[in-house]
Amino acid sequence: xxxxxxxxxxxxxxxxxxxxxxxxxxxxxxxxxxxxxxxxxxxxxxxxxxxxxxxxxxxxxxxxxxxxxxxxxxxxxxxxxxxxxxxxxxxxxxxxxxxxxxxxxxxxxxxxxxxxxxxxxxxxxxxxxxxxxxxxxxxxxxxxxxxxxxxxxxxxxxxxxxxxxxxxxxxxxxxxxxxxxxxxxxxxxxxxxxxxxxxxxxxxxxxxxxxxxxxxxxxxxxxxxxxxxxxxxxxxxxxxxxxxxxxxxxxxxxxxxxxxxxxxxxxxxxxxxxxxxxxxxxxxxxxxxxxxxxxxxxxxxxxxxxxxxxxxxxxxxxxxxxxxxxxxx
Amino acid sequence: xxxxxxxxxxxxxxxxxxxxxxxxxxxxxxxxxxxxxxxxxxxxxxxxxxxxxxxxxxxxxxxxxxxxxxxxxxxxxxxxxxxxxxxxxxxxxxxxxxxxxxxxxxxxxxxxxxxxxxxxxxxxxxxxxxxxxxxxxxxxxxxxxxxxxxxxxxxxxxxxxxxxxxxxxxxxxxxxxxxxxxxxxxxxxxxxxxxxxxxxxxxxxxxxxxxxxxxxxxxxxxxxxxxxxxxxxxxxxxxxxxxxxxxxxxxxxxxxxxxxxxxxxxxxxxxxxxxxxxxxxxxxxxxxxxxxxxxxxxxxxxxxxxxxxxxxxxxxxxxxxxxxxxxxxxxxxxxxxxxxxxxxxxxxx
Numbered sequence: 001x002x003x004x005x006x007x008x009x010x011x012x013x014x015x016x017x018x019x020x021x022x023x024x025x026x027x028x029x030x031x032x033x034x035x036x037x038x039x040x041x042x043x044x045x046x047x048x049x050x051x052x053x054x055x056x057x058x059x060x061x062x063x064x065x066x067x068x069x070x071x072x073x074x075x076x077x078x079x080x081x082x083x084x085x086x087x088x089x090x091x092x093x094x095x096x097x098x099x100x101x102x103x104x105x106x107x108x109x110x111x112x113x114x115x116x117x118x119x120x121x122x123x124x125x126x127x128x129x130x131x132x133x134x135x136x137x138x139x140x141x142x143x144x145x146x147x148x149x150x151x152x153x154x155x156x157x158x159x160x161x162x163x164x165x166x167x168x169x170x171x172x173x174x175x176x177x178x179x180x181x182x183x184x185x186x187x188x189x190x191x192x193x194x195x196x197x198x199x200x201x202x203x204x205x206x207x208x209x210x211x212x213x214x215x216x217x218x219x220x221x222x223x224x225x226x227x228x229x230x231x232x233x234x235x236x237x238x239x240x241x242x243x244x245x246x247x248x249x250x251x252x253x254x255x256x257x258x259x260x261x262x263x264x265x266x267x268x269x270x271x272x273x274x275x276x277x278x279x280x281x282x283x284x285x286x287x288x289x290x291x292x293x294x295x296x297x298x299x300x301x302x303x304x305x306x307x308x309x310x311x312x313x314x315x316x317x318x319x320x321x322x323x324x325x326x327x328x329x
Numbered sequence: 330x331x332x333x334x335x336x337x338x339x340x341x342x343x344x345x346x347x348x349x350x351x352x353x354x355x356x357x358x359x360x361x362x363x364x365x366x367x368x369x370x371x372x373x374x375x376x377x378x379x380x381x382x383x384x385x386x387x388x389x390x391x392x393x394x395x396x397x398x399x400x401x402x403x404x405x406x407x408x409x410x411x412x413x414x415x416x417x418x419x420x421x422x423x424x425x426x427x428x429x430x431x432x433x434x435x436x437x438x439x440x441x442x443x444x445x446x447x448x449x450x451x452x453x454x455x456x457x458x459x460x461x462x463x464x465x466x467x468x469x470x471x472x473x474x475x476x477x478x479x480x481x482x483x484x485x486x487x488x489x490x491x492x493x494x495x496x497x498x499x500x501x502x503x504x505x506x507x508x509x510x511x512x513x514x515x516x517x518x519x520x521x522x523x524x525x526x527x528x529x530x531x532x533x534x535x536x537x538x539x540x541x542x543x544x545x546x547x548x549x550x551x552x553x554x555x556x557x558x559x560x561x562x563x564x565x566x567x568x569x570x571x572x573x574x575x576x577x578x579x580x581x582x583x584x585x586x587x588x589x590x591x592x593x594x595x596x597x598x599x600x601x602x603x604x605x606x607x608x609x610x611x612x613x614x615x616x617x618x619x620x621x622x623x624x625x626x627x628x629x630x631x632x633x634x635x636x637x638x639x640x641x642x643x644x645x646x647x648x649x650x651x652x653x654x655x656x657x658x659x660x661x662x663x664x665x666x667x668x669x670x671x672x673x674x675x676x677x678x
Contacts, residue, residue, distance in 0.1 A: 013466065020467045028479060132634030140610075147556070147609025149563055152582060152602035159592030215620070218630040262557075265474030269564055283475060284568055287482045295482070299475045306472050 010314055014307060021303040025296055026074050029059045040087050051085050058084045058293060083300065084293035088286060094297035098279065102301065104173055105278030108194055109267050112201035113260070119202065120209025121252055125245040127210065128217025139211055146207030150266035154200045154273040161196060168196040171275035197274045205263050212255060216248035223247075250321050256313040260306055268302075358622065359545045365618025371611035379425040386419035390576055402596050409596035412588045420581050421600050427577030428559055428608070431493050435558035438497035440551045443504035448535060448543070450505070451512025458509075465505045473499030477561060481570045489575055492565065496558040504550025511546050515539050549619045556612045563605055578605050 041052055057073045065073070077083075083094040120142075127135045145153070162170035174180065174189045220226065221244055229243045230236075268280030275281065279298055286294040360369060378385060387405075388394065394406075394414035402409045408417040450461035477495050481487045515521055524538045540547075565571050566579025567586070578601040584590075590597040621628040 013463065016463055017467045017470050021471060024471070024476075028483075031480065031483060128630075130634075132631040132638065136631060143613050144606060144610055147560075147613060148602060148606040149560055149567070151564065151567055152598070152605070155582075155586070155591055155598065156602070159595075163592045215624075215627055219624070219626055221630070222626060261470065261472040264472045265561075265564075268474055268478075269568065272568065283478060287478055287568070287570065290482070292483075295479050299479055302475050303471050307470055310470055 006318070010311075014311060017307055018304065021300060021307070022075075022078055025300045025303075026071060028296055028299065029292055047091070051091060054082055054084055055293060058296065083297035086286075086291055086294040086297075088289035088291035088294065094294050097282065097294060098297055098301050101277055101279045101282045102305070104276060105267065105271070105280060106305065108198060108271075108276065108278060109201070109264060111194075112198040112267075113205070113263055115198070116202040116205045116263075117209055117252070117256070120206045121213045121245075121249060123206075124210040124213025125217050125240065125248060128214040128221065128248070129240050129244065131214075131218055131221075139207075139214060142207035142210050144207075145203050146205065148204065149269075150200065150204050151269040151273050153204055154197065154270050157196055157200050158273070169193050170196075173277050194276075197270055197276055201263065201267060201270060204266065205259065208255075208259060209252065212252055213245075213248060216251055217244055220244050220248045246320075250317065253313055253317045253320070256310070260309055260313075264302060264306055359548060359619045360615070362618045362621060362628075364614045364621070368611040368614030368616075368618065371607065372615070375425050375608055375611070376429060378422050379429050382419075382422045382426065386416065386422050388416040388419045390420045390423040391415060392419070399594060408600050409594070411584065411597055412590075417581070417597055417600060420576065421578065421604055424577045424581060424601070425604075427489075427575050427580075428562065428605075431489055431496070431562045431577070432555045432559040434490070434493035435496035435500065435562075436551050436555035438494060439501035439554040439558070440504060440547060442497065442501040443508055443550055443554075444543075444547060446501070447505035447508025448512045448539070451509040452516060452535065452539075462506075462509060465502050465509065468499070468502035469506065471499075473557075474561065474564065477565060478568070478570060481565060486572055487570075492562065492571060493558070496561045497554070500554045500557050500561070504547070504554060507546055507550060508543060511543055512539060515542055545619055545623050549616050549623075552612050552616045552619070556609055559605065559608060559612075578602075 041047055041055070054077055057070065057077055081095060083098075085091040086094050086097050089097055123138065127133075127138060158170045161167050169175070169192065173193050174186065175193075180186060226239060226243050229239045234243075267278075268283060270276070271278045271280035272284045279302060283295060283298045283302075285291075286298065360366065392415065394410060394416070396414070397406065397410050398414045399412055400406055400410040400414075406416050406418065408421065410416060411420075446461055446465060450458045450465070453461075476499055480495050481492060484491060521534060521538050524534050529538075562571070562577060563579030563582070566575070566577055567582045569583050569587075571577075571580070581601040582598055585594070585598040585601075
């Protein structure tokens with residue numbers, strides 16, 4: 001019963017957040033100064049009526065209707081999966097444009113975030129376990145890296161490892177002449193191109209995970225159950241992994257929500273630096289071209305993707321911590 | 330014996346040492362440690378540089394020296410020059426102004442929102458508290474940078490106040506969440522109950538009874554927001570969304586990238602990034618200091634472990650050692666010392 005209530009509360013929260021994101025998206029263009037859409041429509045008289053209609057709904061140009069009616073129309077578009085047309089990309093549907101870029105970002109951010117989380121949490125638990133040792137030096141070092149802007153570190157990484165040393169390619173997700181295909185060669189090429197951006201994200205985001213885990217370990221290690229486990233004569237390794245780290249990792253997963261938005265933000269700009277063909281590059285290109293339908297669609301897709309990642313972190317938390325299933329979150 | 334500290338994660342109530350004596354001295358107790366002082370000192374240097382910029386630099390930030398284009402650092406130009414012969418050192422020093430002003434403005438606005446929403450949500454109960462909490466969580470999940478990019482792009486010429494406002498709007502949620510949790514735990518403490526029973530008005534309970542106990546968390550969330558705002562501002566400037574008339578470290582990087590400084594003209598782009606990092610480290614140090622004030626275990630853990638090791642004991646050994654204490658009286662010839670340092674040694678000063 002409690003499990004059901006917990007689930008219901010979480011689902012309600014996610015539905016509410018999704019609703020809020022879609023609603024913010026509805027109001028975004030109404031805050032903007034100027035009217036890029038009517039200017040575009042005036043210049044391009046040949047735009048098909050359906051396209052013009054959906055752009056009008058998205059941008060609140062159908063002033064003859066009430067705001068509420070506009071909101072209803074907007075939801076109709078959302079539910080039918082119509083995010084409008086991209087002005088800068090020859091009126092291609094925004095959903096198609098985003099769909100071609102999203103996998104690259106999810107791959108890059110996903111791999112980098114998981115790597116960073118695993119490495120940072122493991123290092124943090126070891127530093128906390130051997131508190132007071134020389135390993136403590138890692139905390140200020142990684143903190144320094146985490147305060148450096150992602151894009152600057154990316155630029156330095158390109159200057160050092162791509163331009164001067166020539167170890168990795170400096171930009172793009174795969175070589176210029178390569179045709180994407182599902183074979184080993186293409187995979188290797190993608191990995192080679194993705195190493196530098198992914199490594200930069202890992203190094204830049206490592207500090208937070210290390211610090212969080214170290215601080216939690218130090219707190220957890222003073223708990224009675226750890227003392228009891230040691231008194232029972234369990235091996236230090238077992239105490240570290242099954243008793244201390246297992247409990248210290250829980251807040252780490254909770255802070256995933258905060259970190260993710262930040263990492264996604266940093267990655268968007270990294271993509272610009274590395275000319276990586278993901279949603280970040282797309283968003284900045286759209287910004288330069290003042291392509292508002294594309295920007296609006298991207299904001300929605302990025303927010304919903306972060307939401308899905310949060311749901312996954314929630315599930316992981318519920319699996320690891322039985323208490324969440326018993327009491328209220 | 331140390332007081333039992335809450336083991337809860339950041340988002341949950343932490344036990345701030347309840348202030349018994351009030352006064353200015355106590356309000357700054359959280360900054361009275363080496364880390365915070367170092368951080369504040371670095372921040373102070375940056376602030377002085379921002380205020381006295383014209384006295385520090387020989388050239389104006391946009392003054393063109395056409396006889397010295399793309400010069401490496403020299404006695405005349407400490408950090409070299411740009412493609413237009415502008416002094417990079419002067420740009421960094423003047424750029425501090427934009428960074429600090431926007432960073433602190435955003436931090437102040439965000440902290441006010443966080444206090445208003447967090448404390449209210451924590452003090453109230455029922456659906457009002459829940460809905461404010463849901464609002465906080467929504468802002469926590471929504472990624473800030475895309476929102477900032479879209480809002481600032483939509484304005485013809487975004488003012489600095491707008492930029493600070495947008496940075497604050499996307500940055501208040503974490504502080505709000507922590508403050509709500511802390512207020513909820515304070516609400517049921519005896520001294521608040523007593524104040525309520527005495528018939529003290531609500532504003533007095535919140536400002537006089539609760540706020541002093543929230544100061545550490547407010548300070549830490551303020552510092553955190555300023556850090557995030559500075560990163561956000563420099564990022565927006567680097568992308569080229571903020572008008573280049575607002576000189577800050579991000580604008581320097583924007584110009585450097587736009588004018589082919591990478592990878593050879595290192596003096597043009599390395600100092601700006603290092604300045605952002607140094608300011609970030611300073612702010613993090615202040616926060617580490619506050620964290621250790623709130624949770625003394627973070628500091629004492631390392632000290633205790635080092636101390637134990639000096640005495641030849643292992644921190645994580647499961648065996649409790651029985652040692653003779655030299656010079657102790659015959660009745661206390663031996664004392665058991667928990668290897669984890671759970672019990673303080675009698676001779677600790």
